[in-house]
Amino acid sequence: xxxxxxxxxxxxxxxxxxxxxxxxxxxxxxxxxxxxxxxxxxxxxxxxxxxxxxxxxxxxxxxxxxxxxxxxxxxxxxxxxxxxxxxxxxxx
Numbered sequence: 001x002x003x004x005x006x007x008x009x010x011x012x013x014x015x016x017x018x019x020x021x022x023x024x025x026x027x028x029x030x031x032x033x034x035x036x037x038x039x040x041x042x043x044x045x046x047x048x049x050x051x052x053x054x055x056x057x058x059x060x061x062x063x064x065x066x067x068x069x070x071x072x073x074x075x076x077x078x079x080x081x082x083x084x085x086x087x088x089x090x091x092x
Contacts, residue, residue, distance in 0.1 A: 054083070 062075045 058076070058079055062072050065075065
């Protein structure tokens with residue numbers, strides 16, 4: 001009969017080691033993502049994105065209302081003035 005060496009694998013130890021490695025990597029990744037988000041998503045950035053989206057919506061709505069360039073320009077001017085008043089806290 002042949003002597004076959006016994007290989008003993010301690011799965012629990014391997015599992016714990018792998019989990020610890022992933023936990024460390026996960027914490028580092030979470031920290032890096034958090035730092036990047038905090039640098040990127042500032043109040044100015046949010047305000048800029050809001051302004052862009054509001055402008056897109058207004059322009060689309062106005063262009064859907066009329067084919068008249070003069071009417072579109074007048075509506076744009078009125079809406080912009082009203083929004084500026086709202087932002088400044090003045091009565092509409």
